[in-house]
Amino acid sequence: MLTAFARAFKTPDLRKKLLFTLGIIVIYRLGTHIPIPGVDYSNVQKCIDQANANQGLFGLVNMFSGGALLQITIFALGIMPYITASIILQLLTVVIPRLEALKKEGQAGTAKITQYTRYLTIALAILQGTGLVATARTGTLFQGCSVASEIVPEQSIFVTITMVITMTAGTAAVMWLGELITDRGIGNGMSILMFISIAATFPAALWGIKKSGDLAGGWIEFGTVILVGLFMVGLVVFVEQAQRRIPVQYAKRMIGRRSYGGTSTYIPLKVNQAGIIPVIFASSLLYIPALVAQFAGGQSSWKTWIEQNLTKGDHPIYIVTYFVLIVFFAFFYVAISFNPEEVADNMKKYGGFIPGIRAGRPTAEYLSYVLNRITWPGSLYLGLIALVPTMALVGFGANQNFPFGGTSILIIVGVGLETVKQIESQLQQRNYEGFLR
Template identity: 85%
Template sequence: MFTAFARAFKTPDLRKKLLFTLGIIVLYRLGAHVPAPGVDYAKVQQCIDQSDSGGLLGLMQMFSGGALLQITIFALGIMPYITASIILQLLTVVIPRLEALKKEGQSGTAKITQYTRYLTVALAILQGTGLVATARSGALFQNCSVADQIVADKSIFTTLVMVITMTAGTAAVMWLGELITDRGIGNGMSILMFISIAATFPGALWAIKESGKLADGWIEFGTVILVGFVMVALVVFVEQAQRRIPVQYAKRMIGRRSYGGTSTYIPLKVNQAGVIPVIFASSLLFIPSLIVQFSGSTAGWSTWIQDHFVTGTHPYYISVYFVLIVFFAFFYVAISFNPDEVADNMKKYGGFIPGIRAGRPTAEYLSYVLNRITWPGSLYLGLIALVPTMALASFGGANQNFPFGGTSILIIVGVGLETVKQIESQLQQRNYEGFLR
């Protein structure tokens, strides 16, 4: 990886793209530390030191690079865009109009991207309103004595200014991500997501060292680093694993030319769903605690939810979390990969799987293989999301959003691998030494 970056900096046009990407990243991180209007920054820092976040709030805090709880202009980060993208991807299967746009190629993709932008702004308004209302009521931070004083001016005008500022910040983040995609290296939104998560690593690791008891915390610190490297190696191994379905194309004569006669393969990844099932499961499990928080009830049901579904270490929470991850892995794979469509396209262009008849038998075979590899992929997702939490809970009270937890590691490794692949592909396009020889 480091060799690829070193070679890229020696290439003038790639060096410009890398420096442009780094400049956008600096702007993004600066915006993540500028407080929104009407926020008492000193009291926010006091509450952050006294409180802990988990569940969906902790997930959003991670995706915003620590800007959410500090209530900055980039407090919402890229979470509205991620949510809008997932919603549009799910609706593509349900709404025929979106499915037709997806098949139109570049023009249809541009239209879906435009819809994603509109939905991102709408979600930013909703999430910004919820964040400001929660901050005004003092419910944003638990066990903080000055939580209700974070927003001193509770007038409608100040609330509107805060919501508009956060919505504009989300639009600016979306624009910065698109600039990286167009003029930089890699996918812009993925790069910003990578930076947001990586930005929380140093503080979290140092907190583990400060709370450690063996050799002033250095033993716990070193153990966490070692386990982190092992997890990264495991995730890289599984993320690169794939089942290759061989495909052959029959020769066709069109005029005097012969087409086809080639062989290729369909790569089916073991983890076809990526990190989406973990995000879905975390979001769904946060709903019960959210209901209890806003209801203010002290009944038996609310106490039971607080005891079993808030801490993240109770067996009930772990079991339900694991089952939801496995379910959403199968659900997302089912809507993102259509065996019937792949089989029809193969049949249309004269392709076939050796030993399998074209058409319906091919679709059934692809579905059979996909289900078999989704099982280990879904179990891997569940384990990678839960084992770090359980194993590292003794080091600084790690929760489900621990830096070396499943969601953060999956995203960082996935984005890192994809970015390095793009850099290497662009380097190969500019290196003609092998052809000249």
Template identity: 75%
Template sequence: MLSAFARVFKSPDLRKKLLFTLGLIIIYRLGSHVPIPGVNYQNVQTCVDAASDSGGLLGLVNLFSGGALLQITVFALGILPYITASIILQLLTVVIPRLDALKKEGASGQAKITQYTRYLTVALAVLQGTGLVATARSGSLFPNCSVASEIVPNDSILTTAVMVLTVTAGTACVMWMGELITDRGIGNGMSMLIFISIASTLPGALWAVKQEGKIAGGWLAFFSVILIGFVMVALVVFVEQAQRRVPVQYAKRVIGRKSYGGTATYIPLKINQAGVVPVIFASSILYVPALIAQFADPTAPWAVWITQNLVKGDHPYYVAAYFLLTVFFAFFYVAITFNPDEVADNIKQAGGFIPGIRAGRPTADYLRYVLNRLTWPGSLYLGLIALVPTVAFASYGSSNQLTGTSILIIVSVGLETVKQINSQIEQQSYEGFLR
């Protein structure tokens, strides 16, 4: 490992990219602690210290912002509006022919889709920022805090507009920094910022486990959680790296005096083809009923039922709905992102075929069959990874917010970043050999 770090810092190009990435990460973390204008910072800290957890309605946003949401800082929304906008554009590509045509145009079309994503991100940031300010002003952001209603002491329109504008500008700045990391740094910028946000909350969450433990001063629970975390990391690494390689053979063709083809390759189909998107989808859908119930009459029977059954992460109804939605969205997302018919047509046009399978429609049917068989264990794996830590902490009687989603994102982003660094090191080694 030390030799690998030495190789990274010996390369001027990699060293420059690494330092550039670290600089933007530092700026991002500093912005996560700068409060927005119009907020009583002392009351916010009082409510944050008194809060038992950061879950509930805004738990996902708080997780992806590295705890900046509850602090009501400049980067309170984090990168989640951009993630939501990207997912929406990806879904709309399937139903809007214009977006589908742009996707097939290559780099120019992708640049146009990226521009649409930026516009939608700003619009979502305005919407979510308005909701955040309204929630903070009403006291619902910290329902168990005595000074929650005094977090935003000034309720004038100008103060509200400045607060929403500041949060929106912070989201745009985070999006810009993510794109800079992608272009000039190491790894995918958006994924890297999510990685840093989640990783920044882990030390506090682990220490909370120690403080809540009742055996051996809490150290038994502390080391037990670390051991379970290592086991889950090993499981995530194993599944994320696992893939089914569908062999593809290209026929040999002779054009003039040159021969083409005659090579063999494969199509890598991962077990978890959907990544972490189904978990985000499921969490977002489950937050909608809680959001509606929060702004409705709290004494209404349906609102009481939602509050009792679909807000707490340890309730059986919540656990069952979360698991089923994760499985459903895993199949749904794979279906819209991987088109077997298009892949089969591309293979046929390139003169390739899967051994034992006829080209064209039979190839598409075979790919669809293999993909469905892979998605079942992948979706069940996602559901278990997302729920096991939550259920374990609930049965233990803890309100800790260490989740399987956090581990899944951290390990996945870490693996992709390491792969990119290794590829750049190998590329420079080849360049040195050619010199």
């Protein structure tokens, strides 16, 4: 990976793209430290130092914002609204025929869906910004902080609207910065910003583990976490690259005087075909009862049960529910994102077939059978990776910000691998040596 980056900096046009990407990253990180109007920044810092953030409810959004959410800055919402909007549009594409038709129109249809995603992102940013301001005003953003209710000193409507507009504009700016990286930089812009947001939380989380450790001043715990992290990275790289290659043979066809087809290829079915989506779905779904219980007035038996069982990451009911939801959403997302019947029809249309399998319905049934078999280990792997922070919390008392696990390690490795592949592909286009030097 380091060799690829070193060679890229020696190529003038790639160097410009890399420097442009780094410049956008610097601007993004600066925005995560600029507070919005109406917030008492000194009280925010006191709460961050004194109290443990309510990670059960806001941990995922705070991670995707690079820690900007709990500091209530202009980029507090980060790219979470865009991620949510993209997932919603992707799901609606399967349900709404109009969106499915747009998807099949090629580049023009994709541009239209992208435009819809932007509009939905702004709407979600307004909704999430309003919720964040309301939570900050009531003092429930932090637990155990004496000045939590004084984070937003002025409670007027004008100040509230100004705060929501500022955070919404920050989300739009983040979306624009991501698209700039995609157009003029290296890699997918949103993925790069997501990578940076998560990586920015690693130093503080690792140092927090060192400070809270008891063995040799915390260095033994620190070293153990680093070793576990390296093992996790290797495991994730191995599984993310693993795929089942189904051979496909295309028959020869004569069109005029030319012969077409007769080639052999394969269909790559990844072990983790669903990616990170099931973990995000399961986390979001588990946040709903916790959110309802937090804003519900009074005290009742159902609220007490939710607070005791579904808001604590180390509770057995929470662990089992989280794991089962991840496995379920892994199968659900694979079912809507990969259509074996459509693949079988396309193969039949262009004269392709799987050796030993008849074209048409038998091919679709075979693809479904293989896909179900490889989805089981993929979904179990996702569930176990997502529970690593909980195991660390129960096992040796690491704090809830254990960095190597769940969504963080999956996104870090996935984006890193994809970015390096893009850099290497562009380097091969410019420096391909061939057989003779």
